Amino acid sequence: MISIKNVRKVFPSKQGQLTAVDDVTLEIKEGEIFGVIGYSGAGKSTLIRMLNGLELPTKGTVTVASREISKIKGSELRKARQEISMIFQHFNLLWSRSVSENIAFPLEIAGVKGPQRKKRVAELIKLVGLEGKENAYPSQLSGGQKQRVGIARALANNPKVLLCDEATSALDPQTTDSILDLLVDINQRLGLTIVLITHEMHVIRKICHRVAVMESGKVVEIGSVLDVFRNPQQPITKRFVQQVTEPEDTKETAEHLLEQYDSGQIVQLTFIGDSAEQPVITNLIRHSNVNVNILQGKISQTQSGSYGTLFIHIDGDDQEVDKAVDFIRSQQVGVEVVSHG
Amino acid sequence: MDKYFPNVDWLMMWDATKQTLYMTGISVLVTFILGILLGMLLFLTAKGNMWENKPINTVIAAIVNIFRSIPFIILIVLLIPFTTFLLGTMIGEAAALPALIVGAAPFYARMVEIGLREIDKGVIEAAKSMGATTWTIIWKVLLPESLPALISGITVTAIALVGYTAMAGAIGAGGLGNLAYNYGYQRNQNDVTVAATVIILIIVFVIQFIGDLITSKIDKR
Numbered sequence: 001m002i003s004i005k006n007v008r009k010v011f012p013s014k015q016g017q018l019t020a021v022d023d024v025t026l027e028i029k030e031g032e033i034f035g036v037i038g039y040s041g042a043g044k045s046t047l048i049r050m051l052n053g054l055e056l057p058t059k060g061t062v063t064v065a066s067r068e069i070s071k072i073k074g075s076e077l078r079k080a081r082q083e084i085s086m087i088f089q090h091f092n093l094l095w096s097r098s099v100s101e102n103i104a105f106p107l108e109i110a111g112v113k114g115p116q117r118k119k120r121v122a123e124l125i126k127l128v129g130l131e132g133k134e135n136a137y138p139s140q141l142s143g144g145q146k147q148r149v150g151i152a153r154a155l156a157n158n159p160k161v162l163l164c165d166e167a168t169s170a171l172d173p174q175t176t177d178s179i180l181d182l183l184v185d186i187n188q189r190l191g192l193t194i195v196l197i198t199h200e201m202h203v204i205r206k207i208c209h210r211v212a213v214m215e216s217g218k219v220v221e222i223g224s225v226l227d228v229f230r231n232p233q234q235p236i237t238k239r240f241v242q243q244v245t246e247p248e249d250t251k252e253t254a255e256h257l258l259e260q261y262d263s264g265q266i267v268q269l270t271f272i273g274d275s276a277e278q279p280v281i282t283n284l285i286r287h288s289n290v291n292v293n294i295l296q297g298k299i300s301q302t303q304s305g306s307y308g309t310l311f312i313h314i315d316g317d318d319q320e321v322d323k324a325v326d327f328i329r330s331q332q333v334g335v336e337v338v339s340h341g
Numbered sequence: 342m343d344k345y346f347p348n349v350d351w352l353m354m355w356d357a358t359k360q361t362l363y364m365t366g367i368s369v370l371v372t373f374i375l376g377i378l379l380g381m382l383l384f385l386t387a388k389g390n391m392w393e394n395k396p397i398n399t400v401i402a403a404i405v406n407i408f409r410s411i412p413f414i415i416l417i418v419l420l421i422p423f424t425t426f427l428l429g430t431m432i433g434e435a436a437a438l439p440a441l442i443v444g445a446a447p448f449y450a451r452m453v454e455i456g457l458r459e460i461d462k463g464v465i466e467a468a469k470s471m472g473a474t475t476w477t478i479i480w481k482v483l484l485p486e487s488l489p490a491l492i493s494g495i496t497v498t499a500i501a502l503v504g505y506t507a508m509a510g511a512i513g514a515g516g517l518g519n520l521a522y523n524y525g526y527q528r529n530q531n532d533v534t535v536a537a538t539v540i541i542l543i544i545v546f547v548i549q550f551i552g553d554l555i556t557s558k559i560d561k562r
Contacts, residue, residue: 052470078472085470092467095562096485105481106471137561153471 001193002028002051002161007060007070009046020046021057022217028210033187033194033303035204035225037240038214044197047214048163051195052084053077065160082110085154089166091146093138099149100125100134106156124152128182144175151182155190162186164196168203176200180207184303201243205229205302213237225302230272230334244300245270245309253295254338257313264315266295267325270334271308280331281312288324290316311338348530354520358540360434361516364506365544368441369499375446376498377491379405380453381479391475405447413444413505417512437514441505449498456490457483489560496552500545507541517541 009021021043028034038044049055050062053069062070067080085106093102100121107117125134128148138146147167154162164183168176184207187194198204204211204225211228213221213236220234229245232238254266269280285292292312299308314321329335379401385391386398411419417440424439425431460483468482484491510518517537525534 054466054470078474081470081472086467088463088467090461090463092461092463094464094482094486096488096559105468108481109468109471109473109477139562157471 001030001032001065002026002034002195003061003063004047004050005061005063007047007050007057007062009043009050009055010058019217021050023060024214024217024219026212026219026222028193028195030193031187031191032210033184033196033208035208035211036195036197036214037199037201037204037211038197039199041216042214043217044214045165048165048195048197051161051163052081052086082106082157083159084161084163085157085159086163086165087147087150087154087167089169091138091143091150091170093146093149093153095138098135098137099130099141102138102149103152103156106153110157120156124156127155127186128152142175143171144178147171147175147179148182151179151186155186155192158190159192161193161195164194164198166198167196169198169200173202176203177206183207201240204240205244205300205307207303209303213240224304226272226304226307229300229302229307230270245298245307254311257293257295263318264291264313265321265325266311266313266338267328268334268336268338269310269312269328270336271299271310272305272334278331280328280333283331284324284327287327288316289320290314290324346532346536348524348528348532349536354517354533354536354540357515357517357520357537358544361503361506361510361518361541361544364434364437364441364509364514364516365499365502368438368445368502368506369495371438371442372445372449372498372502373495375442376449376495377453377484379446379450380457381483383450383454384457384483385475385479391478405450408443408447409451411444413440414508414512416440416444417509432513434515437506437509437516440509441502444505445498445502448501449494452494452498453487453491456487456494459490460486489556489562492552492556492559496548496556499548499552503541503544503548 004024004026007021007024008019011018011020024047036044036047046055050057051064051069057070060070061068064080064084069077069080072080094105097105103121103124104117107120112120125131128151130145130148130152133141133145138149141149150167168179171179180203183194186192196203196208208225210223211225212219213228213234215234215236221228221232221237228237229241232241258266281292281294292314295311295313297308297310299306314324325335325337383398383401383405386394386401408416420440420443421431424436427439428436430436464486465478465482468478473481506514506516507518507521510516510520511522513519517540521534521537524530525537
């Protein structure tokens with residue numbers, strides 16, 4: 001569906017050349033929700049803007065829905081853009097137009113005539129749940145409602161691809177979740193391919209099938225969301241995964257306990273899918289002569305299964321503790337010793 | 342009335358008012374169109390915009406700045422050859438129009454440009470991402486989104502133009518300024534000056550009122 005090959009984007013700047021995207025190659029499948037995560041300045045925004053030709057690659061090719069976006073120009077590019085919609089962090093609605101008129105705008109561009117346009121707008125308003133707000137102006141809407149207008153507008157011409165440029169970054173957590181649910185719903189109902197960029201791992205966890213991690217213009221890690229969560233390779237990926245799995249106070253709690261007890265070990269366990277359902281802790285206590293103190297636990301849902309983390313403090317005879325850790329390792333559970341007591 | 346304004350010929354005052362309204366009306370209309378054209382060009386040819394073109398932008402900016410800087414009374418004198426070439430005369434209301442327009446359009450063009458620059462770049466980008474042509478963006482994004490600024494700008498310009506017509510009147514263009522100068526100043530009939538001033542104030546207030554009314558009606562922000 002989308003193929004990015006050896007793409008480089010260099011911006012000329014006063015301090016010389018700035019490489020925003022550095023030799024990126026990606027394949028995104030049809031019907032997939034693909035996430036790109038990175039901190040600001042990682043090049044993810046430039047990357048997504050090359051998918052609809054708002055930026056042109058300095059080198060390499062971008063192909064979307066069998067059209068080479070990096071090559072086409074003029075009316076062909078404009079035609080292609082009607083199939084590659086985009087929603088934005090700051091919604092970018094026309095404040096001079098009402099909700100209906102905003103949604104009608106892309107239809108006007110596509111040359112859809114009056115009555116048909118009206119019908120389509122009504123459908124879209126229903127699809128995004130904005131009934132009753134047809135004649136409101138953007139200034140009268142909340143952030144979440146504005147993004148719903150943005151989504152309706154983006155879907156107006158039945159696109160094949162939806163690009164989401166930090167679409168939830170300006171919203172509060174609850175609204176973020178409702179917008180993400182809407183995106184998943186659209187993805188399933190319309191079979192739309194969604195590419196989103198974000199700096200929040202929560203967004204990736206909640207709706208993406210696959211994820212690419214970007215750092216200083218390069219894709220440093222790519223894989224299915226569950227794999228990346230289970231086994232993050234790069235330090236930056238680990239930091240992002242921690243955003244979701246490890247609340248900040250975990251570390252403090254661990255440190256506090258380590259100070260309190262000079263014996264034992266603090267261990268982080270990660271469970272994926274089936275392993276989450278085994279009574280690992282019960283078996284552990286039966287198997288070895290140790291005390292187990294549960295510090296913190298959490299289970300997160302991803303699009304392709306659940307993922308859990310558990311922090312425990314194992315105390316007892318040094319030998320027994322080592323044996324206990326070895327036992328957990330044999331149980332198809334990810335084990336990481338946080339620090340030694 | 343006659344007690345307070347012994348020297349005022351009300352029929353003449355009415356004629357002068359009509360002349361002022363005529364000069365203001367036509368020059369506001371032409372300034373509105375010309376200013377939007379110039380301002381739009383200034384905006385579109387600026388760096389990072391759709392028709393980015395440094396030479397054209399520099400030339401328009403220079404012309405706008407020059408004509409905006411020349412004091413109006415000098416501009417009228419400078420334009421005498423141009424006006425006589427265009428209309429065959431230097432006297433009368435129509436003869437004031439070239440100077441009024443040349444003086445006001447660049448001033449308004451800058452306001453148009455500022456109004457356009459205030460449009461969120463993201464909105465223009467959103468329109469591009471939907472496959473809009475530049476013309477569609479001009480007609481359906483740039484103009485409607487900046488309309489309140491365009492209207493409040495033309496209100497300010499129209500009020501300045503009322504002042505300009507009075508100045509033009511002093512050198513033979515007719516209107517209330519002419520009346521105040523010929524009768525009030527030359528013949529020392531202060532009541533004529535006061536009456537002309539009151540009428541000009543009324544015109545200004547009415548323009549401001551209409552401008553504010555339209556702006557508040559169309560501003561949905």
